[in-house]
Amino acid sequence: MVLSVPKNILSIQPYSPGKPIEELEREYGISDSIKLASNENPLGPSPKAVEAIQEVVTKLNRYPDGSAYYLRQKLSQILNVPPESIILGNGSDEIIGMLAAAFLQTGAEVILPHSSFLMYDIVVRSAGATPVYVPLKSLTIDLQGIFERISSKTRMLFLTNPHNPTGTIISKKDFEEFLNRVPPEMIVVVDEAYIEFAREKICAKSLQYFNNIRNLVTLRTFSKAYGLAGIRIGYGIMPEEITGILNRIRQPFNVNTLAQIGAMAALDDDGFLKKTLEITHHGLDSLYDSLDTLGIKYFPSQTNFFLIDVQKNADQVFEQLLQEGVIVRSMTSYGFPEYIRVNVGLPEENVRFIKALGKILYKV
Numbered sequence: 001m002v003l004s005v006p007k008n009i010l011s012i013q014p015y016s017p018g019k020p021i022e023e024l025e026r027e028y029g030i031s032d033s034i035k036l037a038s039n040e041n042p043l044g045p046s047p048k049a050v051e052a053i054q055e056v057v058t059k060l061n062r063y064p065d066g067s068a069y070y071l072r073q074k075l076s077q078i079l080n081v082p083p084e085s086i087i088l089g090n091g092s093d094e095i096i097g098m099l100a101a102a103f104l105q106t107g108a109e110v111i112l113p114h115s116s117f118l119m120y121d122i123v124v125r126s127a128g129a130t131p132v133y134v135p136l137k138s139l140t141i142d143l144q145g146i147f148e149r150i151s152s153k154t155r156m157l158f159l160t161n162p163h164n165p166t167g168t169i170i171s172k173k174d175f176e177e178f179l180n181r182v183p184p185e186m187i188v189v190v191d192e193a194y195i196e197f198a199r200e201k202i203c204a205k206s207l208q209y210f211n212n213i214r215n216l217v218t219l220r221t222f223s224k225a226y227g228l229a230g231i232r233i234g235y236g237i238m239p240e241e242i243t244g245i246l247n248r249i250r251q252p253f254n255v256n257t258l259a260q261i262g263a264m265a266a267l268d269d270d271g272f273l274k275k276t277l278e279i280t281h282h283g284l285d286s287l288y289d290s291l292d293t294l295g296i297k298y299f300p301s302q303t304n305f306f307l308i309d310v311q312k313n314a315d316q317v318f319e320q321l322l323q324e325g326v327i328v329r330s331m332t333s334y335g336f337p338e339y340i341r342v343n344v345g346l347p348e349e350n351v352r353f354i355k356a357l358g359k360i361l362y363k364v
């Protein structure tokens with residue numbers, strides 16, 4: 001077979017998601033394992049969302065509402081932005097893809113912190129554009145470094161706040177200074193997938209700077225704090241001119257009915273969100289305490305996950321944890337060959353993780 005594949009597509013490393021629990025259990029001959037690898041909500045989905053989804057399944061013969069009218073209305077009220085400035089996606093991943101497809105072409109440059117969420121690189125390369133990497137500084141996005149790499153070819157830049165995989169934040173002050181310096185035609189994308197978890201008061205919230213003049217895009221998701229990763233729904237807030245462009249290429253029914261209904265119900269489930277934040281913050285604090293006791297180095301985080309410096313080959317530690325039935329993420333592919341990333345689980349899962357890690361690192 002002779003395939004002609006564009007060079008930019010061949011330059012893409014396929015995204016490797018954490019394997020599903022079932023597959024790993026089969027592969028390793030283990031059972032009863034726990035997954036702390038994909039920053040998912042350990043409490044499950046919002047119960048109100050589950051109920052609403054169950055009610056609507058009998059209507060699945062109908063196409064979804066292609067404009068997500070009611071969900072956009074609801075978000076508009078909660079966020080205090082016009083519904084026309086909101087776009088829904090099949091996960092915020094889809095919106096990241098739409099931004100690249102709509103605004104990038106061969107020759108364009110996109111500035112990305114390194115390392116960061118691997119999807120940015122994939123969509124930029126898919127569009128034939130060139131990623132320009134700016135290394136993190138002390139695990140934090142280097143805004144000055146990013147500013148210095150802006151050229152006449154730069155069309156877009158991605159910031160993640162709080163950052164994945166490090167859990168660090170951009171402060172309000174730094175973000176404001178940055179926005180005042182970047183050329184207004186540049187599209188600044190701020191991916192706030194974990195913003196609900198941030199406890200630091202100084203953490204920048206990009207919506208505060210939203211207006212119809214500035215090319216600022218805020219991305220949010222229902223996958224983490226709302227526990228709806230499996231149903232795929234996220235959203236973006238941006239000037240109406242940008243939603244107008246994205247709507248030209250958006251598939252008409254990109255967000256399915258279950259996702260729209262589930263997300264609406266999840267937004268009404270304040271109790272679930274509160275419980276999620278409580279279990280996350282309490283879990284982080286108790287994991288930090290345990291690691292302090294064991295003398296294991298880690299990096300405190302403003303998200304629902306954090307990095308641990310295992311001071312040896314992270315892929316090996318990942319494998320050893322798997323043998324113990326604990327699934328985490330090795331950070332080798334993110335450029336940290338001695339770090340693992342672990343997300344907060346249920347209290348008993350956190351305890352099991354600490355036991356397994358202690359056993360592996362200290363043979364205790």
Ligand SMILES: *Cc1c(COP(=O)(O)O)cnc(C)c1O
Nearest residue numbers: 091092093117164193221223234
């Ligand atoms: C999890 C995550 C998302 C969310 O993606 P969805 O497609 O909405 O599930 C987006 N950005 C980052 C940095 C993430 O970690």
